Amino acid sequence: MSFLFAACRPHTPKPFQILLFSITWICSSTRTSVGSQPPGLTFYFGTKTRYEEVNPFLLENPLLVTGKQDLLPNMCTPIKIVSVIRHGTRYPTHKQIKKMKKMHDLIVRQEGIRSELVEELQRWDMWYEDWMDGQLVKKGEQDMSNLAYRLASLFPSLFTKDRLKQNNMTFTTSSKHRCVDSTKSFISGLVHDYFGFPQAPESELKDLPYMEPVINDHLMRFFDHCPKFLAEVEDNDTALHEVDKFKQSPEMRKVINKIATLLDVPELDLSADLIQMAFFICSFELAIKNITDSPWCNLFDQEDARVLEYLNDLKQYWKRGHGYDINSRSSCHLFQHIFQHLEAAVTESKSSQQVSMPVVMQFGHAETLLPLLALLGLFKDETPLTAENFISQSERKFRSGHIVPYASNLAFVLHRCDMAETPRERYQVQLLLNEQLLHFPHSHNSLCLFDEMKEQYGHLLDGCQIAKECAIVKANRSSEDEL
Numbered sequence: 001m002s003f004l005f006a007a008c009r010p011h012t013p014k015p016f017q018i019l020l021f022s023i024t025w026i027c028s029s030t031r032t033s034v035g036s037q038p039p040g041l042t043f044y045f046g047t048k049t050r051y052e053e054v055n056p057f058l059l060e061n062p063l064l065v066t067g068k069q070d071l072l073p074n075m076c077t078p079i080k081i082v083s084v085i086r087h088g089t090r091y092p093t094h095k096q097i098k099k100m101k102k103m104h105d106l107i108v109r110q111e112g113i114r115s116e117l118v119e120e121l122q123r124w125d126m127w128y129e130d131w132m133d134g135q136l137v138k139k140g141e142q143d144m145s146n147l148a149y150r151l152a153s154l155f156p157s158l159f160t161k162d163r164l165k166q167n168n169m170t171f172t173t174s175s176k177h178r179c180v181d182s183t184k185s186f187i188s189g190l191v192h193d194y195f196g197f198p199q200a201p202e203s204e205l206k207d208l209p210y211m212e213p214v215i216n217d218h219l220m221r222f223f224d225h226c227p228k229f230l231a232e233v234e235d236n237d238t239a240l241h242e243v244d245k246f247k248q249s250p251e252m253r254k255v256i257n258k259i260a261t262l263l264d265v266p267e268l269d270l271s272a273d274l275i276q277m278a279f280f281i282c283s284f285e286l287a288i289k290n291i292t293d294s295p296w297c298n299l300f301d302q303e304d305a306r307v308l309e310y311l312n313d314l315k316q317y318w319k320r321g322h323g324y325d326i327n328s329r330s331s332c333h334l335f336q337h338i339f340q341h342l343e344a345a346v347t348e349s350k351s352s353q354q355v356s357m358p359v360v361m362q363f364g365h366a367e368t369l370l371p372l373l374a375l376l377g378l379f380k381d382e383t384p385l386t387a388e389n390f391i392s393q394s395e396r397k398f399r400s401g402h403i404v405p406y407a408s409n410l411a412f413v414l415h416r417c418d419m420a421e422t423p424r425e426r427y428q429v430q431l432l433l434n435e436q437l438l439h440f441p442h443s444h445n446s447l448c449l450f451d452e453m454k455e456q457y458g459h460l461l462d463g464c465q466i467a468k469e470c471a472i473v474k475a476n477r478s479s480e481d482e483l
């Protein structure tokens, strides 16, 4: 099978392969007609997943807003939106690029008789360079400008020219360049694509105070400012022990063995990290350049992909998700900030004032969103993800690629319902993830009365003081001192 598959790749026919040429031509044309994606791998890339995987209709039309009628509650008017948005598609980080080079060098130095696949990988151009280090790519800019257009189309009463001109929109970002650039692309999508202001200097916008992104890492990178998280997770070598164990698991060993055979390299030269990197190259080639037939994808089938997805999910679960309480508790300042924005709008609306800040857009990382979602009790499986339960977790809720792909976005939309029968029903909050309705865990409904939300999450409003949550309590002989 692999021989036939190997013969099905476009390649320069060699003397001893002339016979295969006709087969190759048939197969490559067949492969092209079969589909434009790596065979069944694209939904297993975890946090390296492109946004289109959660909204496939965007592949045809990146500006399409679907199901608008289903998304908005009848007889209610949106009066505020507060969003947390992951940056758009990015280059690999410096750390990952080093692993890419190591993996490719391992293949390039192969000599003697090599398979078609190895030859193709040897011919592949290692075009990634250290300077790229996680920066936003062109596709990432488009992710953001298109998202801005779609959100404004979904909530036109919030995204109005007047509000733009009156600066009633705020754009907060993490200090990382990919987030700052994502914010600028989002604003550009709003101003130029949606509102149609020309890009030229004579644009009406010149009299607008430029909508500069406001950097706030305490909000968008709260994990960097939480001593308890840094000590117990980030800087604790044993915190990801389940990840380390899974790298040695039978499932992982089977993938390593298979790739070693395919590449004809000693297993000892390979590792779970290097193989995960080869898998991620397939994901980056697709996400960044829309290359659907990268030779790197030909190393893997869906069984391998499920194992490698779980490896990434284990990291996200224990480093950012439900694994350790401090992961989610460290995000409660961000949740409180979101809630305070909603509460301010309710207060203004109740006193018949114009809502002063109807649009609040906040740009961060997968590690901004995952702890916040965990804090809200979302995507929590009954059993923790461990190195031992890969098989029983095959239908798990916590699949990072389905939750926080590039450009993922969580939106709290506050509605005023003037036909409400009781004052309690007048203000309702709607939850959307990646432009789709998301149910609150306590009610299994995507709409929640504002007062009910306050009751359900009150323990996170009054009972989560970030200074106390993040304090490192150091026991000593006489008493416990907070550092």
Ligand SMILES: O=P(O)(O)O[C@H]1[C@H](OP(=O)(O)O)[C@@H](OP(=O)(O)O)[C@H](O)[C@@H](O)[C@H]1OP(=O)(O)O
Pocket (backbone or CB within 6 Å): 047, 048, 086, 090, 092, 093, 095, 096, 319, 364, 365, 366, 367
């Ligand atoms: O494995 P890498 O270096 O890509 O990990 C990145 C994070 O990428 P992710 O694991 O989420 O795919 C990156 O998150 P992002 O949302 O900004 O892409 C994070 O900022 C970066 O520090 C790396 O995370 P790590 O936990 O430090 O490995």
